Amino acid sequence: xxxxxxxxAAAAASIAVLALAGCQTSTPDSGDGDSQGxxxxxxxxxxxxxxxxxxxxxxxxxxxxxxxxxVSSHNDDANKQSELIDxxxxxxxxxxxxxxxxxxDSLGAIQKATDAGVPVFLVDREINETGIAxxxxxxxxxxxxxxxxxxxxxxxxxxxxxIELTGKExxxxxxxxxxGYASVISQHPxxxxxxxxxxxxxxxxxxxxxxxxxxxxxxxxxxxxxNDTMAxxxxxxxxxxxxTGTIVISGFDGxxxxxxxxxxxxxxxxxxxxxxxxxxLAVQQADSxxxxxxxxxxxxxxxxxxLIDASxxxxxxxxxxxx
Numbered sequence: 001x002x003x004x005x006x007x008x009a010a011a012a013a014s015i016a017v018l019a020l021a022g023c024q025t026s027t028p029d030s031g032d033g034d035s036q037g038x039x040x041x042x043x044x045x046x047x048x049x050x051x052x053x054x055x056x057x058x059x060x061x062x063x064x065x066x067x068x069x070x071v072s073s074h075n076d077d078a079n080k081q082s083e084l085i086d087x088x089x090x091x092x093x094x095x096x097x098x099x100x101x102x103x104x105d106s107l108g109a110i111q112k113a114t115d116a117g118v119p120v121f122l123v124d125r126e127i128n129e130t131g132i133a134x135x136x137x138x139x140x141x142x143x144x145x146x147x148x149x150x151x152x153x154x155x156x157x158x159x160x161x162x163i164e165l166t167g168k169e170x171x172x173x174x175x176x177x178x179x180g181y182a183s184v185i186s187q188h189p190x191x192x193x194x195x196x197x198x199x200x201x202x203x204x205x206x207x208x209x210x211x212x213x214x215x216x217x218x219x220x221x222x223x224x225x226x227n228d229t230m231a232x233x234x235x236x237x238x239x240x241x242x243x244t245g246t247i248v249i250s251g252f253d254g255x256x257x258x259x260x261x262x263x264x265x266x267x268x269x270x271x272x273x274x275x276x277x278x279x280x281l282a283v284q285q286a287d288s289x290x291x292x293x294x295x296x297x298x299x300x301x302x303x304x305x306x307l308i309d310a311s312x313x314x315x316x317x318x319x320x321x322x323x
Contacts, residue, residue: 036066037094039286042084043123044099045075048201048229050253050275051099053319054123057279058097065287067094076168078105085109089116095286097279098133099124102170107132119289121282124275126172130299135285137278137301141173144271144305145180145252151269151307152224152250159190160221163213165199165206165234167226174198177226177252185224194220199230206233207240214241222248228258228270235266254308259316262309269309275319278303 039062046052051073059069070091074081081101088096089112096113098120100106110120110132122136130136156162164181167174178196185191194217199206206225214220214237223238225231231251238247244266251258254272261267281303285295306321315322 035068037068037290038088038091039067039069039095039097039283040084040088040091040093041069041071041097042074042081042088042099043071044101045073049255049257050228050273050319054099054275054279057276058123058283061280061283062097062286065283067287074101076101078102078109081106082109082112085113089113089118093118094290096120097282097286098122100127103128103172105170119286121286121289121295123278123282124173124273126300128172134289134299135282135295135297135301136299137281137285137303138173139273139275139278140302140304141176141252142180142183144273144307145177146184147305147307148250148252148269148271149181149184149224151309152222152248153184153188153191155248155268156191156222158221159188159192161192161194161217161219162222162224163194163210163217163220163234164196165209165223165225165230166196167198167201167230169198171201174201174226181224191222199225199233201227201229203229203233203236206230207237210234210237211240214238214243220247223250225249225251227251228253228255231267231270232257232261235261239266254306254316254319256318259308259313263313269307272306272308272316272319272321274303274306277320 041055041058043051043055055071059071062069072084078101106127113120119134122133126136166178195213197209199209223234228251231249234249249267250269252271254270258270289295
């Protein structure tokens with residue numbers, strides 16, 4: 001059974017850190033006091049506010065626990081990810097916190113780190129293996145997607161034609177969210193899919209895809225997207241087509257820009273992933289593993305998402321909700 005547990009502990013042995021060449025990195029920082037060693041944080045591009053909040057939360061938590069921290073981005077490139085993991089191994093990292101670049105494409109690099117004695121703790125995205133990473137801590141994407149779909153369906157009581165934008169095929173979250181949407185939408189035969197197309201998590205690509213699809217399907221009443229970045233691209237395309245207010249749009253992640261769109265009335269809802277909590281848990285479990293050889297939790301862990309809409313946006317914090 002999926003479990004979650006917050007474990008905080010001290011760690012061991014200090015080590016110097018070198019800059020990672022040819023990639024975006026932070027300056028190593030140990031926070032206050034003596035360093036307990038290096039923790040390397042590797043995520044997709046911080047240009048996406050979700051991943052920026054993820055890397056910042058992991059780095060802050062590691063510094064609080066006395067570690068030096070190096071932050072870098074693989075930009076969803078598995079080869080670059082492998083190079084960054086090689087660098088972490090060479091630097092003698094105590095642990096790697098990783099939002100991976102593909103459920104299958106990341107297996108070799110994670111196994112390499114594990115074989116080298118550098119434990120890997122996954123955040124946000126799972127891999128298609130167990131027993132390699134020490135933790136795989138993810139949002140409950142199925143639960144969150146179902147909640148978003150229920151909100152979206154309720155806003156379309158008359159039904160009609162709709163578009164779904166999906167994420168990268170290599171990302172397990174893309175499929176899980178799409179299945180979560182379908183589990184709800186399929187119960188409403190008055191909603192008819194006229195297009196289901198990937199926009200690869202990209203706002204620009206989503207704009208182009210939706211712009212083209214709306215030309216072929218001007219009677220669309222709803223768009224549901226696998227993340228907020230694509231949803232915001234859809235918002236822009238709908239506005240460019242002069243259809244704002246006639247098409248109901250929902251996304252997923254709980255990003256500040258999506259919340260602003262909900263407040264403005266151009267988006268209906270989003271599924272907030274508690275990514276700050278996920279990152280903190282990963283670092284706390286890394287700290288526990290470094291100290292004791294045990295995370296204190298199951299490898300697979302799932303944290304429920306929160307539906308954000310006009311009813312609760314006043315309680316929104318950065319990828320969180322007060323109260």
